[in-house]
Amino acid sequence: MEYLVPADPLTSPQWDQTVLDGPSSQFFHLSCWIKTLIDTYNFKPACFIVPDQHCTIPMLIVKTIRGRKKAVAFPFSDGCDIHCGKIEPDRLVEDLLKFCRTEKVNRLEFKGTTSFVPSGDPSHTYLGHKLDLTADEKKLWSGLSSSKQRNIKKSQCTGIRIRFYDGPEGQTAIREFYKLHCLTRNRHGLPPQPLKFFDWIYRNIIAGRKGKIGLAYSNDSPVSGAVYFICKHEVLFKFGASDKSLQRMRANDFLMWEAIKHFSGEGFKTLSFGKTEAFHEGLWRFKEGFGAKRIVMHDHCYDVRTGRKIKDAPNVHGIHNSVFRRMPVPLLRLSGEILYRYSA
Template sequence: MNLQRINPLDYPDWDDLLLKSGDPSFFHTSAWAGVIVESYGYQPVYFVRWENARLSSVMPFMDIASRLTGRRGVSLPFTDYCDPFGPDKESLRQTVQAAIDYGRRSKWDYAEWRTTGDLIQGATPSESYLTHDLDLGRSEPEILSGLSENHRRNIKKTIKDGLTTKLDRSRESLGDFYRLHCRTRKRHGLPPQPLSFFKNILDHVLTRDLGVIVSALLSGKVIASSMFFHFGPKAIFKYGASDTGFLSHRPNNLVMWEAIKWFKGRGAKSLNLGRTEVDNQGLRRFKLSWGASESALKYYRYDLKRAAFSRTPLRGDHPKKLFSKIPVGILRLVGRLFYKHIG
């Protein structure tokens, strides 16, 4: 039961061990660790306990060392949430303390946890978000009846308009997705993740049958595309992109519905719809209207210098208006240069 620090990439059977332990999500997998490590060069530091060759506790971290933004531990970067798991609250408290002690020795500025629940007693979150989960354990007619009338009408419209769908893991579909991703990020005033990041997703995730790209096409042209991950009985919507010139055809509704049916057909029990900012009421209503349940995401940040949990959000000022006017090619360069420092 002694606590150890390991690198999951050193364990060829890591994902099998996860499935036999606790309540893991896709973000605990070696596939996701491989994407982050190969894309940005971070060092995995996973705190684990073993019991009879079984993982009884897991708390993943990435050690991020940046000349621009300092050194810290994040559980996990570019991840909506990654709940630690263990047998009881005392075990979790000990693991949190071990991470803090390690961070102090490693000269981290802070340690950050991204969870769907409370971390430990006395800890106050520095940031709060919402997340939404769709129950796929019901029958398809039950799921359909749980959708808003607007969604059901839009799905019918996509069929009437002649939209088709494609679900695969090909480089061609990745290219179509990335083209739309860059445009979507520009609209939102943000640089896109580097293409190398998504190529690593293809190599580490999609080719291992842990994810799928769902695309909507009109007259053979991809007009909306989303990337989903899955592990065990849980599926996750991670990235979505679309062409604004075709939104009147409601392609995003079709993409989500086809993904729901596909995951249900593969035995998934739930579909998480990702992170939503509390004040983004439009996105919140969109996700709730799929019949999803809502819960809180809590981000905790322990300041190593102050030896206390911080209540202050750690958010940089992004010049969104400026980014929305910059050509996509330049935004891609910005993303390639700076995302590794954001983490």
């Protein structure tokens, strides 16, 4: 495994340049995202560069709630493909398994891959969606479903106002978004990520203009919000939230349409809508309603001791959802503070 060069993305001047020079240039490989997770959860980095292939392998070592260790490429990320050129995926997996054994790690995970395809069936499969932003506004509009077009016109008539924030203005905007995020997670029966996670997103990403926050206002009150990350020519829709009591205003659809126009006008080529569980029909229909094209994404998970691939499915539905829905928001936030570091 001599081709794998250990690297610290937080101190290495080569890391981000290698990401940007590589074939995929993915946001979730960038040091600003890696730093955000380390700053929030104090995860241990275990990252590598393959210099002659312009390949970065971002990994963090995290602990499960039972105290077992796993190496994850990459936690809380909507796609983390690995492009290692002439290095075969199976060889890379075997060499990373050797590394994991020396670190006494129990499990190795690759999250949200598309072109990285090791042998064997994937451990889990998701849907991804991407929208081509290079078309003109008329063509982008015609790519929307008829229901999306109606919703956007309706929202415009209600007086909804849209603004996008980055740099210093993003600090207040991220707090406004977080209020909507807590309401949305409560509605879905899930705890929100900790507030400090979003504060680090502002400091490491938004303040440096590597992302933007979109907010939709009704009478100066935020009713819908979205967080977007930026890498080279691609924009990634990472988080969305809204006040359901004002859903009749269709601000979610209007905000996304304005984001499409905004980022297309700034010269970006692609809008990625992130990954979606196949059973979340409402969510993937929302994304496809904007003309986004479906792709398939995979997780590949391994038992380090045996080297065998294992099946895996996120435990997002169960009795815990009804428990979280009944929690007041302050208690729900406390749950997120405690639990998220173990769910990476």
